[in-house]
Amino acid sequence: MPEYSFDTLSIHAGAKPDPATGARTTPIYQTTSFVFDDVDHAASLFNLQQFGNIYTRITNPTTAVLEERVAALEGGAAGLATASGHGAQLLIFHTLLQPGDHFVACKKLYGGSITQFSQSFQKFDWHVDWAETPDAEGIKAAITPKTKAVFIESLANPGGVIMDIEAIAKVAHDAGVPLIVDNTLASPYLCQPIKHGADIVVHSATKFLGGHGNSMGGIIVDAGTFDWSASDKYPSLSQPNEAYHGMKLHETFGNIAFAITCRVIGLRDLGPAISPFNSFMLITGIETLPLRMQRHSENALKVAEFLESHKEVSWVSYAGLKNSAYYDAHQKYCPKGAGAVFTFGVKGGYEAGVKLVNGIELFSHLANVGDTRSLIIHPASTTHRQLNEAQQEAAGAGPDVIRLSVGLEDASDLIADLDKALKA
Amino acid sequence: MSETSYTSDYLAGILKSAKTIAMVGASPKSIRPSYIVMKYLQKKGYRVIPVNPGVAGQEILGEKVYASLSDIPEKVDMVDIFRSSEAAGPIVDEAIAIGATSVWMQIGVINPEAAAKAEAAGLKTVMDRCPKIECSRLSGEAGWMGINSNLVSTRRQHLL
Numbered sequence: 001m002p003e004y005s006f007d008t009l010s011i012h013a014g015a016k017p018d019p020a021t022g023a024r025t026t027p028i029y030q031t032t033s034f035v036f037d038d039v040d041h042a043a044s045l046f047n048l049q050q051f052g053n054i055y056t057r058i059t060n061p062t063t064a065v066l067e068e069r070v071a072a073l074e075g076g077a078a079g080l081a082t083a084s085g086h087g088a089q090l091l092i093f094h095t096l097l098q099p100g101d102h103f104v105a106c107k108k109l110y111g112g113s114i115t116q117f118s119q120s121f122q123k124f125d126w127h128v129d130w131a132e133t134p135d136a137e138g139i140k141a142a143i144t145p146k147t148k149a150v151f152i153e154s155l156a157n158p159g160g161v162i163m164d165i166e167a168i169a170k171v172a173h174d175a176g177v178p179l180i181v182d183n184t185l186a187s188p189y190l191c192q193p194i195k196h197g198a199d200i201v202v203h204s205a206t207k208f209l210g211g212h213g214n215s216m217g218g219i220i221v222d223a224g225t226f227d228w229s230a231s232d233k234y235p236s237l238s239q240p241n242e243a244y245h246g247m248k249l250h251e252t253f254g255n256i257a258f259a260i261t262c263r264v265i266g267l268r269d270l271g272p273a274i275s276p277f278n279s280f281m282l283i284t285g286i287e288t289l290p291l292r293m294q295r296h297s298e299n300a301l302k303v304a305e306f307l308e309s310h311k312e313v314s315w316v317s318y319a320g321l322k323n324s325a326y327y328d329a330h331q332k333y334c335p336k337g338a339g340a341v342f343t344f345g346v347k348g349g350y351e352a353g354v355k356l357v358n359g360i361e362l363f364s365h366l367a368n369v370g371d372t373r374s375l376i377i378h379p380a381s382t383t384h385r386q387l388n389e390a391q392q393e394a395a396g397a398g399p400d401v402i403r404l405s406v407g408l409e410d411a412s413d414l415i416a417d418l419d420k421a422l423k424a
Numbered sequence: 425m426s427e428t429s430y431t432s433d434y435l436a437g438i439l440k441s442a443k444t445i446a447m448v449g450a451s452p453k454s455i456r457p458s459y460i461v462m463k464y465l466q467k468k469g470y471r472v473i474p475v476n477p478g479v480a481g482q483e484i485l486g487e488k489v490y491a492s493l494s495d496i497p498e499k500v501d502m503v504d505i506f507r508s509s510e511a512a513g514p515i516v517d518e519a520i521a522i523g524a525t526s527v528w529m530q531i532g533v534i535n536p537e538a539a540a541k542a543e544a545a546g547l548k549t550v551m552d553r554c555p556k557i558e559c560s561r562l563s564g565e566a567g568w569m570g571i572n573s574n575l576v577s578t579r580r581q582h583l584l
Contacts, residue, residue: 052568064567263569
């Protein structure tokens with residue numbers, strides 16, 4: 001087979017015509033369960049001796065197309081879809097951590113992830129150690145012997161920051177732990193973290209992969225690069241598993257062991273399965289991912305350049321702008337575009353931020369990114385409201401910050417709308 | 425072709441031409457990868473003959489276990505090696521001696537010298553791969569678990 005390009009894989013990867021019917025579009029296998037050929041077949045499936053469908057909580061043929069599609073686009077060995085990006089993160093850490101374990105993350109994160117890591121994960125006795133600075137040095141300083149993983153976002157929320165994935169991967173690997181990269185805001189079209197050393201990639205597929213703001217979903221991609229048996233840090237992978245009669249999952253499944261473990265332990269027992277219908281919607285969205293990401297990035301650059309020159313705007317943080325501190329990282333990690341999501345500061349602080357979101361017309365005021373529609377939010381009064389002001393500042397979501405997710409409308413309409421609302 | 429990089433056509437060719445597979449290092453324990461692979465290959469219609477001196481004379485999955493490849497009284501097409509990379513050397517010599525047409529070394533089993541020797545003798549060789557994973561990948565089953573098959577097709581798939 002030829003080495004197909006990204007755009008071709010966006011349409012075809014994982015989606016051969018349906019073997020049962022010849023249907024060209026992937027059918028929606030809206031079923032909970034699948035019949036066994038006989039008792040021995042059932043036993044083989046339950047004992048992981050044979051791949052096959054048992055129950056849609058664990059695998060589903062429609063969802064499998066989504067999983068293989070994203071694994072191919074990220075250049076990974078295997079994928080796993082979940083009900084949401086948060087569900088995906090839960091399964092990743094459930095596979096990597098034991099009670100009492102720690103991981104290191106940067107504060108430049110989606111507010112929901114900050115809360116999940118620092119609040120809800122505490123109940124599992126899983127602990128996040130925050131890096132003081134969003135770079136390799138900051139992460140290195142936060143790593144201790146208890147650290148089991150490093151977590152970053154490629155294009156970091158709420159926008160404008162691009163992480164030095166290669167340097168951070170080296171720091172993680174020197175410590176004998178994997179690097180997990182949330183690639184939601186970039187999508188694999190703009191950035192492929194595995195090429196730069198990431199071991200696990202995670203997505204909220206709800207955002208740019210689906211792209212239309214209509215379906216929730218999450219994806220884990222296993223790069224197939226990490227040696228889970230090199231230390232005793234990852235017993236879920238390297239040690240005999242009681243639920244499977246003492247099977248060692250890394251030994252048995254090799255370079256797809258992480259994805260398989262997330263599925264046959266995490267997804268099976270914790271349950272955040274995606275609906276086959278949502279998988280279908282996300283597959284359909286991904287077919288146009290390259291076209292959308294090009295237009296998102298072009299529009300975002302035009303809007304960012306306009307805001308940079310606006311007298312009511314104090315600063316713009318968009319890596320596509322030549323004066324951005326992350327312009328070089330943009331050229332290295334996502335040269336095809338700096339994405340759709342970025343932040344800017346309004347003169348007048350919190351009150352001016354509230355006034356802008358209340359006055360805008362074409363941008364939708366809501367807590368999401370990666371829609372065809374342009375979106376606006378004032379993080380301090382919404383997504384990052386649960387954080388205190390110091391945490392908000394650290395997350396890049398201070399009181400004057402406005403976050404945009406620039407959609408696929410005509411850029412001049414978006415610019416006119418922002419201009420009117422800023423001047424009001 | 426780099427040392428352990430194989431085209432799908434090459435791997436499918438080996439799997440399609442083999443009928444009888446001798447599995448060196450086959451285990452009678454149902455949680456061991458070799459047992460799982462043997463059971464899978466039997467399901468796919470292959471005759472799998474286990475080789476393991478520790479349990480020679482016993483049966484695994486209905487097949488008599490032999491102590492060595494040269495003890496097997498019938499023709500073997502493919503030799504599947506579930507042993508260490510070092511142990512693969514003499515096993516490959518034996519595979520050449522019994523007239524096998526291919527040698528397959530499992531994930532983690534990499535012995536370039538042995539592979540070169542087998543290829544010089546006309547055998548097709550594979551290292552660091554699993555026939556179960558490749559068989560299920562090539563027939564589209566692996567996709568059920570979200571595995572990246574690296575295959576694109578606009579034709580209705582036919583199971584291998």
